[in-house]
Amino acid sequence: MPTDRLTDVPADVLAAITEATGPVVKTEPVGAGFNSEIAAHLHTDSGTVFVKGLRADHPRVWTQQREAEINPYLQGIAPRLLWRLQPAGWDLLGFEAVDGHHADYAPGSPDVPVVATVLHRLGQVPCPDLPLKSMPDRMAAYSDTPELFAGERLLHTDWHDTNVLVTGGQALLVDWAWASRGAGWIDPALWVIWLISAGHTAPQAEACAAALPAWTEAPATAVDAFAVASARLWHEIADADPDPWTQRMQTAAQTWAAHRGDSGR
Template sequence: MSDESNPPASGVRLPWEQVPADLRRQVADFLGGRVVEAVTQTGGFSPAAAVRLKLDNGRRAFVKACGSSPNPRSIEIYREEVRIAGALPGQVPAPRLLTSFDTGDWVALVFEDVEGRHPAMPWRDDELRRVLDAVDGLSAALTPAPIEARTFAETHEMSFTGWRTLLHEDTTGLDPWALRNLEALAALEEGWQAAAEGDSLVHADLRADNLLLTDDRVYVVDWPWASVGAPWIDLVCMLPSVCMQGGPPPQDLLDGEDPAVTAVLAALTGYFVRNGSLPDPPGLPTVRAFQRAQGVEALAWLRHRTGWG
């Protein structure tokens, strides 16, 4: 059971049987057998198939497959993930991309199967510590960025404009503190791109549903938003969801007075707050509720960091 303050990080998944037969056949042929079990994985928002496959030859794989309908943007995101996942160095704790297929209207990614689980919800202290240590290790392994990627600023330059956009929109229902400080928030947001500069490859979408825990490792999955920026970006992006899902307040895990962190947090918060007020995108009926809930925690953190009354 969930409520608006803690919505699940899951959308509407496509059953494996509804993936085009030719594409399913290509996947099975690559794996060298016949699929005897396809278990849908519920985490994530994309309107796609996400399944752990078992074949009659004993092989296992995790497969993601997405079509251009109902959300044309999703297939482009999958194409970007093919590029990023295929280029990640072997030391990165991410499932290995075995192959991919692109029919023009469908894209499928075939990964090694990881026998892991998402962190428990609400967050447990021991698991959160494991994840935070893994994020630190990830940052060290990916600095400087080992592959070509767009910068974090380039990737989000059109979407991290929430407060500036709200200056010219109906603000009915906006948090009273945000409304009182809207002009100052818009001004703070203007500096986020310079603040985000760095030479680390960041995942940029870390949440519990993009993490898999095994007995001895923390795997990071779903890399389409990977980009180059400051090494602390992953923590800034992740911590509002940690608090939302029962973990400690973000300032307990990443405090200090670095103005660059505050500027990027302001842009991220504006994105959550404004996007959370928009209608659901095609095929993603749960993402706005998740953004709204993240926005609540991000806004509280931003208020703490700015100290504005």
């Protein structure tokens, strides 16, 4: 989890941040998220910046590079990257701050159609020529037919509600570490699992996704196979890290896979 105090990092790293932002008036730690050792809103006289970072020798420091590379392609869909710093063995990203709340996926939430809108917009973004992971490769260990997940669409793939910020009636997507290339219906499919986890039935969750052309045009056999693969993936995750949220996601994925199997498609 991120550090609770930015003062936990070396003075020369703090100095580099201050040079980029100006004098920091207030630091507000951000507790959500798993990919950063530093995560905080820095309030300055000229505005607020969200900073996230890792030590350069951290095994997940590649996520910083991924986010820095992909951000220019995400105008209007993700907060804008303002700068990247790599001082004294650290890798830091500074984003424009978003004054919003994490998406509420519960049945009846006004956030659900807002998230559907950003999913539709993401589906229209050309996939950049970057070394993104492919969904067939990512799911090969969980499916006998991973080639069904191939495609040339840009995918976010991590629809945890903390990765979707709702502000001014719009949604912005953060934490692009797991951006991938694949079939365009995969992000809606992954969202379906999160909707079930938040209390929707499987048919209700799929009805939310039905507003998206990528979902309605998806081959049913491919979606069925993806549901089975996702259930296997979440079983592995929950078995390795059996906390309440991973177990809830495992249950949701199994519920969806059972629904796809029972649908007769």
